[in-house]
Structures are given as C-alpha cells and as structure tokens.
Amino acid sequence: MKTLADLKKIREKAQEDMKLRGGNVRIKIVVGMGTSGIAMGAREVMKTFLEEIAARNLTDVMVTQTGEKGLSSMEPVVDLIEEGKPKVTYGNMNPDKVKKVVIEHIVNGRVVSDYVVATGN
Amino acid sequence: MQDISLHLLDIIENSVRAEAKSIKVRVINNVNKNRLRIIVEDDGAGMDAYTLQKAQDPFYTSKEERVKKVGLGIPLFKQNAELVGGSFKMASEPGFGTVLTVDFTLDHIDRMPLGNLKDTLLGVIIGHQDVDFFIHLIYRDRAAEQCFHFDTKAIREELGDIPLTYPDVIEYIDQSLLEGIQNTNMEDV
Numbered sequence: 630m631k632t633l634a635d636l637k638k639i640r641e642k643a644q645e646d647m648k649l650r651g652g653n654v655r656i657k658i659v660v661g662m663g664t665s666g667i668a669m670g671a672r673e674v675m676k677t678f679l680e681e682i683a684a685r686n687l688t689d690v691m692v693t694q695t696g697e698k699g700l701s702s703m704e705p706v707v708d709l710i711e712e713g714k715p716k717v718t719y720g721n722m723n724p725d726k727v728k729k730v731v732i733e734h735i736v737n738g739r740v741v742s743d744y745v746v747a748t749g750n
Numbered sequence: 751m752q753d754i755s756l757h758l759l760d761i762i763e764n765s766v767r768a769e770a771k772s773i774k775v776r777v778i779n780n781v782n783k784n785r786l787r788i789i790v791e792d793d794g795a796g797m798d799a800y801t802l803q804k805a806q807d808p809f810y811t812s813k814e815e816r817v818k819k820v821g822l823g824i825p826l827f828k829q830n831a832e833l834v835g836g837s838f839k840m841a842s843e844p845g846f847g848t849v850l851t852v853d854f855t856l857d858h859i860d861r862m863p864l865g866n867l868k869d870t871l872l873g874v875i876i877g878h879q880d881v882d883f884f885i886h887l888i889y890r891d892r893a894a895e896q897c898f899h900f901d902t903k904a905i906r907e908e909l910g911d912i913p914l915t916y917p918d919v920i921e922y923i924d925q926s927l928l929e930g931i932q933n934t935n936m937e938d939v
Contacts, residue, residue, distance in 0.1 A: 639918040690915060
C-alpha cells in the first residue's frame with residue numbers, strides 16, 4: 630500500500646537531484662485533450678508520455694493537458710515547447726509515435742519531421 | 751467515446767476550461783441499487799440557466815474561437831446514460847461552479863463499460879498540476895463497502911516544490927490509483 634511516507638523519500642531524492650542539475654523545465658509537452666482528441670486516442674498518448682518520462686527518468690520535462698485548438702482532423706495533437714525555439718506541433722499521434730518523439734526529439738534533440746503538422750506560434 | 755472513463759475525462763477537461771481550482775470526482779458502484787453513479791463537482795465559472803440548457807444541445811459550444819459550432823461532449827454522455835435507463839443531471843451557479851451527476855443501470859446489457867479509470871485520473875492529475883483533485887471511489891454490495899480516497903492537495907503539500915511530473919511521483923500516483931481501483935472492484939465494471 631502506498632503511503633504519504635513514500636512521498637517523503639521521493640521528495641528527498643528529488644531534492645538531491647535538483648541540487649545537481651537545477652530545477653529547470655527544459656521541454657514542455659502539451660497534449661490536446663478536447664472532445665475529438667479524446668475520441669481519437671489522446672488519453673493513450675498522454676499515458677505513453679508519462680510512462681516514457683518515468684521509464685527514462687526524464688526530470689526536466691513537464692506535461693500538461695489542454696483543450697482543442699482547431700486541428701480536429703489531425704487529433705491527437707501534441708505541442709513541444711522549448712525555450713528559445715519555435716513551437717513544434719505533432720499530429721495524428723499514437724503511442725508508438727510518442728515513443729519515437731521522446732527518443733528523437735526530447736532525448737536527442739532532433740525534430741521528427743514526418744509527424745510535424747505545424748511549427749512556430 | 752467507447753467507455754464511461756473517456757466521457758469522464760471530457761467532463762473534467764470542461765471543468766478545467768471553466769477555470770476550476772478544485773475538482774471532486776466520485777465514482778460509486780452500488781450493486782445494491784444496481785447503479786453506477788459518476789459525480790463531478792467543480793468550483794469553476796459555472797453557467798447561467800440558459801447556458802446550462804444549451805450545453806446539453808449538440809449544436810452549441812462555449813468555445814468561441816471554434817469554427818465548427820458543435821459541442822458533442824455533454825450531449826453524447828447524456829445520451830449514453832439515458833439510453834440504458836440511467837439519468838444525466840447538471841446543476842450550476844455562475845461564479846460558484848457546476849455539479850454533474852450521471853447514473854447508469856449497472857446490469858443493463860447495453861451499458862458502456864467504465865473503462866480505464868486509472869489512465870483518465872492519472873492524466874488529469876498530472877496534466878493539471880495547479881488544480882486540486884479529490885477522488886473518491888466507492889463500492890457497495892450487500893456484504894461490504896469499500897472506499898478509496900485520493901487527494902492531490904495532500905500529495906503536493908508533502909512534495910513541496912517537486913513537480914508531479916517527477917518520474918517517481920508519476921509511478922507513485924499510478925500505483926496508488928491502481929491499488930484504489932482494485933480495492934473498490936472498479937477494474938472490470
């Protein structure tokens with residue numbers, strides 16, 4: 630059974646971690662979670678990002694959910710936002726594509742152009 | 751939407767869009783009453799009587815930037831509940847929030863399954879770190895009552911400035927929700 634005491638341990642570990650590398654968020658992931666996105670599988674896309682973050686121990690990434698942005702025909706849609714770089718929007722996402730984006734874009738810094746549906750703001 | 755947990759996700763996203771800071775989600779599996787009840791209560795912007803009625807109309811949406819003026823989320827949820835002898839009620843007060851109560855007849859042969867409640871809850875909790883979620887799962891039958899309570903405010907107090915997206919925290923929340931769902935028999939509803 631998970632208890633709040635487990636969280637204390639996590640907190641101590643995370644604080645050590647942050648001392649070493651600073652608490653900066655390097656990449657922000659925004660998953661479109663409007664009605665049509667949900668119907669097209671956005672929840673599984675979100676879940677896969679969370680699994681990959683946990684499995685690869687990515688501590689400088691933030692994930693949020695947001696409403697629709699008028700790209701209904703390309704749902705599920707995901708934005709990747711990095712400081713000082715144009716926003717990259719990936720469309721028609723699924724769990725396999727998410728895994729590829731995590732390895733290529735988030736870990737190795739290479740945009741996966743095949744899945745990009747829009748860039749910039 | 752293929753299952754109730756996806757509708758629930760859609761409804762919670764509506765609450766977030768209404769700028770709720772606190773969202774209470776209750777899922778009550780009451781075998782005695784042959785009823786599966788979902789209650790979502792938020793402290794968001796709320797709706798006046800006109801908007802509340804329009805929200806149940808498929809050709810209405812509050813999203814003004816949208817080109818296609820349809821909002822199917824609420825009407826479809828309502829339809830899926832009412833088609834199987836259930837009910838759908840929404841009450842709201844502008845400036846105070848909205849409460850939504852949806853009932854499904856548990857043993858109706860055409861009732862959609864509850865689905866993956868865990869992934870719905872995990873996504874909204876981590877995807878909206880500035881919103882407090884109070885999750886309550888309740889299972890009732892003649893012999894027993896099982897409850898699971900999950901409060902993200904308590905978790906954030908414990909974590910201080912550590913974000914919920916920290917890898918170990920994701921696993922902690924995922925595991926806690928899984929245990930809660932198993933203990934309240936919500937896996938294959």
